[in-house]
Amino acid sequence: MQEAQPPEKLSPSSTLRLKDLVPVFYQEGRYQGDPVTLGVGGFGRVALMTTLPHGKYYAVKRVSKKHIVAKRQEEHMLFEKKILKAVQCEFIVRLHGAFKDTRYIYMVMEFCSGGEIWTKLKEVGRFDEPVAVFCTACVVEAYAYLHKKNIMYRDLKPENLMLDTKGYVKLVDFGFAKELVRGEKTYSFVGTPEYMAPEIIKNQGHDFAVDFWSLGILIFELLAGSPPFSSSEPQKIYAKILDGELHYAPYMSEAAKSIISKLCRPRPGQRLGNTKNGIKDIRHHRWFSSMNWHKLRVGQLEAPTARLIRKGPCYINFDRFPLDQTKAEEEFSGWDRDF
Template identity: 35%
Template sequence: EADGECNGTHEIELCEIMPEGHEKADPSQFELLKVLGQGSFGKVFLVRKISGQDTGTLYAMKVLKKATLKVRDRVRTKMERDILADVNHPFVVKLHYAFQTEGKLYLILDFLRGGDLFTRLSKEIMFTEEDVKFYLAELALALDHLHSVGVIYRDLKPENILLDADGHISLTDFGLCKEALDDQKAYSFCGTVEYMAPEVVNRRGHNTAADWWSFGVLLFEMLTGALPFQGANRKETMTLILKAKLGMPAYLSPEAQSLLRALFKRNPANRLGAGPEGVEELKRHPFFSSIDWSKLYSKEIEPPFKPAVSKADDTFYFDQEFTTRTPKDSPGVPPSANAHQMFKGFSFVAPFLLDDQVDGVEIMQSHPAEKTTLSKRLSGVKPNSIHDEYDLSEEVGRGSYSVCRRCVHRVTRQEYAVKIIPKKTRDCQEEIEILYRYGHHSNIISLRDVYEDDAHVYLVMELMKGGELLDKILRQKFFSEREASAVLLTLTNAVQYLHQNGVVHRDLKPSNIMYADISGSPESLRICDFGFAKQLRAENGLLMTPCYTANFVAPEVLKKQGYDAACDIWSLG
């Protein structure tokens, strides 16, 4: 095959890989949970390890019918196992195990709940060049690292780029030479040709420079929403890649246009990134002038967008540590019901926020429930019964539209709270998305699971064992200024985080501010109940990165958003 001829690469069979101190792995140690992806090469499964030190850990298992790894010849020859073990990089998916059986190769990789989000980003979010710069800079570091250990992609495409829960990229599928028996198969194997460099398309043999062409295609696609070379069919697309002159959209900055021209060089030797300095050339390009590369590498730069994925960590349900731990905290004792009644007459809601007043009773309008099921509209909503995984017990709170009950996970015996919302009263899609996206903040309640049946939606969240801020105020009768300022500083920081991300809470009051544990420390404060919260969106309904909002949102939209944000500030007061 032409691929074998490129730059002294040769193909090797894969040796077994396992983490240090772990025993050799084989297929019997992994329980298949579900199929995550499928292609002509094989399948990707979500699996759970059922023996060994990492029992209970969730992984993605890629099973390839026939695969070899390409490795550039090096003076210091590396053992095959070292090569993949060396692919240890903040922006590359970690490979934990590799083993093979007759004709099948097994790769056990990190399972990222964010999944193949990169492909969806361009469809769901409005990006600016600044935002695109962040992702492409992380990608450049990952690619350069793979090149340094002899891995060439050949068909880098959005499906290879996953996002972790914080929004950083994670490159996957590295080093798999998609080998096939004949040309026809080889093409179906590689899937899309749109991202391939001319030298890959005409099968003249290629080196790492091919990946910098693909990098250019991704850059163009993220900046414009379209592919640079796309014909009516595969053959036409290949012809365009080999011959067409690229029209550059006028709205792209001169720096972006210059970078694209430097990447789309049909002679690989002239392509940016292909010279003796490699990625350093690319890093020095004016397009990336605002990037601090060392901060980027150490993940100190905040990603433009946080994916809406569950906070539950991979091993959460099945980790031995959780299943054996005894809960130590007990719920805080609420003060008399009388005290709550006294506070009922006192409103923490800004007067200009109230949509309506009925006989002096404050009503906030809510969204009517949508007809389609939530699980069809949102990933991460489970259509199966909550009772399969949790035992529900006593009521711990009640709101205008919902009831909160304590619940216990059947396997781990961990305690949680479940908010039960009748579907006919309101659509809670916005609330779920906001909690998935921003519940990672230390002072915002975190959402563990979402279930739905015909009548209700169930939000499983951390149990607030320290009770409401209101209860603490009533128990203590008096807060010193020092205590009050510590509480307010914590809450203000959390509200600032929400506002920066275009979210307004619109219902901040002491009963929606709770303590996660009985310590009563400001760190354990959580803002709860996002039932009235709103996320700022563009006119087309897409979410926007903070950078996009600042540059392109109409003043009247920002004014309305500022109005709502002012309500939160009023409530803090």
């Protein structure tokens, strides 16, 4: 395997190499003996792997190069790797190494053993307010870090939030992230329909404000169990978003309704987080009145999400996926020479 720049040192004497990683196998159930798959997406699979000497676990994302080229995602992949290599934030998943061969590119990521927020939400139906407050606060910290570095995230949703062993939330999947100079706008049509801000749909040009809109949608979904604007057809979702009517459930607190409506204002310039005080306004909103931001940042808070994490084999908090025996075709265009 060719390696990108020497990956991060794991211990003074060792560097992580792809060939040092071995699959973890299901120990029981109908897939017993098969390698553990943590997730499957349009772009590839994420496998659970370990290193023999010190038994550390990693989530290894494997993506077909042929597929990347077919979908014209070369720039996105290179940018995702560049961002993840550069960021060092407790609320963003870490990249330990990037590799490639003739068929795939591999990203060796930190393993978040608590699983996806999406899975937990489906298990319990909807989150109690303290759990939603905690999850959202972790996202606010990730946003503050990224926006300071002039990076828009643009793909917030429960599927892209993972829990670590302590129950802290980390942002994963930077396929839609983009660097943007303050004051400029970009015009690409990206995101997940339910989470798209009106200005993306109207193609009016967008900036960091789209991340605050999606934060409001996330809070709503965590508290209600489903997003405020939904339909099986994207066009209908867009129509509802542009219509902009939010229907709150009776069990939502006044503070929750207040922060959601302030984040989901149709005009980007009026959104909470996007006015002159920036992200501070979000931290100071009364919905977060119980949050000790400093303790959160240094990892000293008891995470209310911890009780959602099941005990058992290291993959217990993930859905199970059957083995995929198919092999991607080889790809030699060379777009990935800097990967």
